[in-house]
Amino acid sequence: MKTLEILAAELSTGATSSRQLVEDCLERIADHRGEGARTFQKVHAEAARAAADYHDQLRRIGAAASAWAGIPVSIKDLFDISGDVTTAGSKVLREAAPARRDAPVVARLRSAGFVPIGRTTMTEFAFSGLGLNPHYGTPRNPFDRARGRIPGGSSSGAAVSVTDQMAYGAIGTDTGGSCRIPAAFCGIVGFKPTAARVPLAGTFPLSTTLDSVGPLAASVACCATLDAILAAEADTAQDGMPVRGLRLAVPACYVMDDLDPHVARSFQRTMTRLAQAGADIREIPLAELEELPHINRKGGFAAAEAYAVHRARLARSLSDYDPRVSARILRGREQDAADYLELQDARRNLKERVDRLLADFDVVAMPTTPIIAPTFDDVAADADYGRLNLLALRNPTVTNILDRCAISLPCHEAGSAPVGLMLMGHRYQDRRLLRIAATVEALVAPRGGEGRSGRIP
Numbered sequence: 001m002k003t004l005e006i007l008a009a010e011l012s013t014g015a016t017s018s019r020q021l022v023e024d025c026l027e028r029i030a031d032h033r034g035e036g037a038r039t040f041q042k043v044h045a046e047a048a049r050a051a052a053d054y055h056d057q058l059r060r061i062g063a064a065a066s067a068w069a070g071i072p073v074s075i076k077d078l079f080d081i082s083g084d085v086t087t088a089g090s091k092v093l094r095e096a097a098p099a100r101r102d103a104p105v106v107a108r109l110r111s112a113g114f115v116p117i118g119r120t121t122m123t124e125f126a127f128s129g130l131g132l133n134p135h136y137g138t139p140r141n142p143f144d145r146a147r148g149r150i151p152g153g154s155s156s157g158a159a160v161s162v163t164d165q166m167a168y169g170a171i172g173t174d175t176g177g178s179c180r181i182p183a184a185f186c187g188i189v190g191f192k193p194t195a196a197r198v199p200l201a202g203t204f205p206l207s208t209t210l211d212s213v214g215p216l217a218a219s220v221a222c223c224a225t226l227d228a229i230l231a232a233e234a235d236t237a238q239d240g241m242p243v244r245g246l247r248l249a250v251p252a253c254y255v256m257d258d259l260d261p262h263v264a265r266s267f268q269r270t271m272t273r274l275a276q277a278g279a280d281i282r283e284i285p286l287a288e289l290e291e292l293p294h295i296n297r298k299g300g301f302a303a304a305e306a307y308a309v310h311r312a313r314l315a316r317s318l319s320d321y322d323p324r325v326s327a328r329i330l331r332g333r334e335q336d337a338a339d340y341l342e343l344q345d346a347r348r349n350l351k352e353r354v355d356r357l358l359a360d361f362d363v364v365a366m367p368t369t370p371i372i373a374p375t376f377d378d379v380a381a382d383a384d385y386g387r388l389n390l391l392a393l394r395n396p397t398v399t400n401i402l403d404r405c406a407i408s409l410p411c412h413e414a415g416s417a418p419v420g421l422m423l424m425g426h427r428y429q430d431r432r433l434l435r436i437a438a439t440v441e442a443l444v445a446p447r448g449g450e451g452r453s454g455r456i457p
Helices: 004-013 018-029 035-039 045-060 104-111 156-163 180-186 220-230 261-276 287-295 300-320 323-334 337-358 382-402 430-444
Strands: 040-043 072-076 115-120 170-173 189-192 213-217 247-251 280-284 363-367 406-410 420-424
Touching: 004 018, 004 220, 018 035, 018 040, 018 045, 018 072, 018 115, 035 040, 035 156, 040 156, 045 115, 072 104, 072 156, 104 115, 104 170, 104 220, 115 156, 156 170, 156 180, 156 213, 180 189, 180 382, 180 406, 180 420, 189 220, 189 382, 189 430, 213 220, 220 406, 220 430, 247 261, 261 280, 261 363, 261 420, 261 430, 287 337, 287 382, 300 323, 300 337, 337 382, 363 382, 382 406, 382 420, 406 430, 420 430
Parallel strands: 072 115, 072 170, 247 280, 247 363
Antiparallel strands: 040 115, 170 213, 189 213, 189 406, 363 420, 406 420
């Protein structure tokens, strides 16, 4: 996969043009295997071509909006795009009024010159870590496509669009892992920022407490570039953090339970490489994480806040919902006002205690998910779907509950099933985490780090 850095260099030298990049992406979307139709809810072909021609003309006269101007990206079907209906992966919203303006994150991408090529499919209302959508179809994971594996979710189309180079970056949301899970399952990089850094306006909500907006892309540097734009922060190159002396905490329980053998081997091999490079890796109990199932026993913030959003629609149109999604939303009825206030207190208390325990570490390392991407057959039965969905969400959700930033990067051996390494940083230390991740990526990337400079914006 080509990184944004490589594409920017090719655009600057005339080795390619924005129009050529857009046409290449459109050709892949139209591939006869049908993945494009399952990956995109809507393709903005003519608008993308017009934008590409505009950016090519600006570049010819030396007036490009940025080095990235003219590069196609995909937008999750959760964000408002002016003139489009934001369906959020659901039949329920198909008759909603078109958006009157772009969501701020979409507007920021356009201002930097990126070209939105289309809206990507997703789990209905973003409420699942597996990525299935019975209404519009589910793209198959690019790994082991003949057998048929799920892409992960809820930003399913976002991950597949990048992995199949239908776009060169993607914007998703992450409430309990929805950027990081599909990135891990598909073998790319997914970043969840500290939630408050990126505006949520113009984004259909799942959980106003836990929702965050982040990028999926080919490399850490690509995610860092996109994150800087989404957060409206300075785009200044910095060297990666040295590995020697880096302090990594590895929890001894909860996130390390029930690991698939391939995930366990990949994670252990990664920790060995980092230790050999001089990282100070310490296993810590962090038994506080064992409290999470109890804290979320009534569905947590996502169920309560989603039910508040959907209560009236469910009363009118329950049969139009994916039953697996509506069942999770309806759990919000189990919480009353006192339950919700207790949930807020429990989260605040847990954050304070864990912050103290992790104060002396640079990052926390764990497998992004304890499993590899299941097959579609694995999740056909409701009981198996529920069990595997909880497993996929278990580790990434830790970051959202703790209100921290985290990144998933590939750490499997080339040619084997994708496995994600999750690095969790401190709240509002997102750019530092990205510097650390860029250095780690150079050591553990399964493709030898092609296109990765070890520098990030």
